Amino acid sequence: MSMEENKIFVDSRGSSCPGPIVDLAKAYRNSKVGDTIEIWATDKGIKNDVTAWAQKTGNQVLSIEDQPDKVVVIIKILKR
Amino acid sequence: MEKKRVVIVGGGAGGIILANSLNQKDFDVTILDKSDTQVFQPAFLYAAFMGKEVPTKKIPKLIKKGIKFKLDPVKKVDLTNKKVFTEGGEYAYDYIVVATGTMSDASTVSGLKEIDDKYGDYHTSIENAQRVWKNLNSFKGGTIVLGQASPICKCPPSPIEGVLLTEMLINRRKLKDRTKLVFFTPYPRAYSAEPINNVVEPIMKERGIQIMTFFDLDHIDANTLYSLEGDQIKFDLPIIIPPFKGAKIDYEPKTVLDDDRFIKTDKFNMRIQGFDDAFAIGDATNIPTSKAGVGAHLEAKIVANILQGKEDKFDGRTNCPFDLGYGKGTFVIGSYDQPVVPYPPSRLNHFEKMMMEKIYWSSLKGTFDFIFNLYFRHTDPIKLNKKFSK
Numbered sequence: 058m059s060m061e062e063n064k065i066f067v068d069s070r071g072s073s074c075p076g077p078i079v080d081l082a083k084a085y086r087n088s089k090v091g092d093t094i095e096i097w098a099t100d101k102g103i104k105n106d107v108t109a110w111a112q113k114t115g116n117q118v119l120s121i122e123d124q125p126d127k128v129v130v131i132i133k134i135l136k137r
Numbered sequence: 138m139e140k141k142r143v144v145i146v147g148g149g150a151g152g153i154i155l156a157n158s159l160n161q162k163d164f165d166v167t168i169l170d171k172s173d174t175q176v177f178q179p180a181f182l183y184a185a186f187m188g189k190e191v192p193t194k195k196i197p198k199l200i201k202k203g204i205k206f207k208l209d210p211v212k213k214v215d216l217t218n219k220k221v222f223t224e225g226g227e228y229a230y231d232y233i234v235v236a237t238g239t240m241s242d243a244s245t246v247s248g249l250k251e252i253d254d255k256y257g258d259y260h261t262s263i264e265n266a267q268r269v270w271k272n273l274n275s276f277k278g279g280t281i282v283l284g285q286a287s288p289i290c291k292c293p294p295s296p297i298e299g300v301l302l303t304e305m306l307i308n309r310r311k312l313k314d315r316t317k318l319v320f321f322t323p324y325p326r327a328y329s330a331e332p333i334n335n336v337v338e339p340i341m342k343e344r345g346i347q348i349m350t351f352f353d354l355d356h357i358d359a360n361t362l363y364s365l366e367g368d369q370i371k372f373d374l375p376i377i378i379p380p381f382k383g384a385k386i387d388y389e390p391k392t393v394l395d396d397d398r399f400i401k402t403d404k405f406n407m408r409i410q411g412f413d414d415a416f417a418i419g420d421a422t423n424i425p426t427s428k429a430g431v432g433a434h435l436e437a438k439i440v441a442n443i444l445q446g447k448e449d450k451f452d453g454r455t456n457c458p459f460d461l462g463y464g465k466g467t468f469v470i471g472s473y474d475q476p477v478v479p480y481p482p483s484r485l486n487h488f489e490k491m492m493m494e495k496i497y498w499s500s501l502k503g504t505f506d507f508i509f510n511l512y513f514r515h516t517d518p519i520k521l522n523k524k525f526s527k
Contacts (some may be wrong), residue, residue: 071404071473074330074455075293080425081286082323082353086365087396088490100476102331109325113351114366137365 063091080137081110085134088112092134093119097127104128106135142166142219143444144228146211146386147236148175150197151419151433153501156232158441161203168200169223171210175199176263177497179430182295182460185259185269185376186302192494193263199501213387216415232414234440235400237384239291239420240429245380246286248357252375257353259299260378269376273306278315279373281307282362286354287380288323289397291420291428294321294459294469296378297327297337301462303376304344318346319370321362325355330477332526333459333469340461340482383421398424404473405450407440410438416440416441424453427469431456434500434509456516458490466490468516475518479525 067084069077077098084094096103104121107130111118115136122129141164143154148170176193183189197206208414213222221228232295241261243253257268283300290296300320307316320327320341327341327348328334330490341348354377362370383398393401393409401410402422409415418440419433426432435454442449453473460466465488471477480486496505 069425071453073453073471073473073475074333074427074469074477075290076329076331076477079288079329083397086353090290099474106325110351113325120279120439 059070061136063089063093065092065094066086067096068102069096069103071099073100076100077137078106081107081132085114085116092133093104094132094134096132098130099127101128103130107132126128141231141444143232143234144168144169144230144231144269144423145236146214146221147235147384147419147421148172148199148206149236149238149419149433150175150430150501151437152234152236153196154434155236155437155441156204156246156416157199157502158438160445161179161201164444165205166203166206167207167228168196169207169209169211169221169228170196171208173197173206173208177186177494178260179292179458180494181259181266182298182302183518184263184266185257186299188270188274191266192497193262196499199498203324211386213389215389215411216393216409216412217389219414230414231443233416234413235409235417235421235422236419236437237386237431239289239381239399240384241379242382243286243379244357245382246354248516249354249377251378252357256375256377258376258378260295260381260452260505265324272374272376273303274310275315276307276312276374278312280317280319280371281374282319282370282372283376284321284323284349284352284354285323285378287351289428290378291381291383292457293329293427293429294453294457296322297341299376299378299458300346301341301344302460304346305462308344311504313345319349319372320346321349321352321354321364321370323351325350330469330471331479332479333467334466336479336482337461338460344462348463353408363396381420395423397423404453406443407436407451416443426453426473427455427457429455451471454513456513458486458493460487460490470516470518470521472518475522477525478518478521480521481525510524 257265418436
């Protein structure tokens with residue numbers, strides 16, 4: 058995970074257990090309002106999880122993109 | 138040919154297995170640690186919820202003849218100049234393997250340090266686990282709250298194991314009708330990986346455990362937990378797993394550490410980012426797999442093979458025993474390219490978990506390698522997913 062101009066990048070490819078949702082929760086904890094978090098995951102479960110997570114936490118999913126080798130999710134942190 | 142000097146930082150499962158796997162004809166091996174005793178950490182669970190003893194052994198008894206062990210705390214690892222600085226001096230190396238595990242840091246959540254000092258936990262020391270056991274035995278009724286204080290938890294099944302064993306104890310003490318059991322988690326469900334959640338969550342619900350999802354602990358005040366998401370839980374008895382970070386050791390360059398002091402490591406060849414002669418294994422790394430003994434074991438074998446000139450690659454295999462209480466268990470089995478298997482609970486799984494405690498010390502010397510190899514082949518996640526995944 059690296060921080061650069063309020064953009065947090067998380068490479069969660071290959072994580073099946075504990076899974077990408079753990080990396081998202083960790084990035085959320087280290088984030089500030091206004092940050093964007095970009096997650097790469099191979100576990101397709103991230104799509105439903107991230108939607109439910111954003112709804113619960115009041116943050117915004119900017120995009121969920123299915124690529125051949127991964128899912129790319131971009132989130133904007135509106136609430137902490 | 139001159140022997141290559143290998144310095145291993147940390148005498149836990151990973152460090153010892155690696156040391157014992159290296160050919161001493163070609164390698165001069167030194168293990169450094171701040172303690173000379175290894176604790177069988179999976180037994181903290183049984184000390185906290187069943188009052189059992191935690192096995193320990195002196196590190197010099199666990200290593201093969203010829204391997205050097207120094208009780209000498211490491212302060213700094215200089216990867217650029219290939220030197221390790223300790224309280225007692227310095228060690229130059231040809232290869233370094235960092236196997237420093239993870240350490241708890243209760244100070245990162247406001248109010249948690251006081252709770253941890255008072256009530257203990259079942260992840261950090263024998264004394265803390267015994268405190269949980271004592272509290273559970275003097276408990277007369279009310280709300281018990283159990284969960285992990287941060288997204289990173291050493292041994293991911295352990296929070297649910299803890300709450301299931303609490304339920305078993307409360308039930309046996311006939312306090313069930315006077316007790317509310319609340320389990321909290323920062324994830325959308327009780328267990329982060331969905332296939333195994335589908336196995337364990339129904340069991341938790343059936344036993345009357347209330348599950349609070351998306352509860353990422355922010356602070357604790359006046360017997361109440363507050364989450365980042367804005368929820369609260371009032372409690373009478375807290376059992377809280379503290380946050381985990383990497384060991385407090387300085388690195389040169391500093392950039393090899395992530396925000397939580399875990400070491401940026403290649404998830405396939407275990408090399409520390411940017412270095413050919415430096416490796417990290419076990420809980421100390423940032424690779425996307427569970428922090429658990431099985432990872433340390435398998436990764437140690439990978440590094441031993443690479444150092445000895447054999448090509449090898451870690452596949453991210455997990456194999457975490459999961460105690461469900463009342464003599465039943467399951468396993469969390471997956472890998473980088475295989476989702477976790479929805480492995481059905483059984484008494485045999487529980488028995489296998491109990492056996493691990495019996496064979497653990499000998500397994501560090503490689504005595505049971507052939508059994509482990511057979512076992513890992515037999516429980517290959519590709520094979521198991523074909524059988525159990527719908």
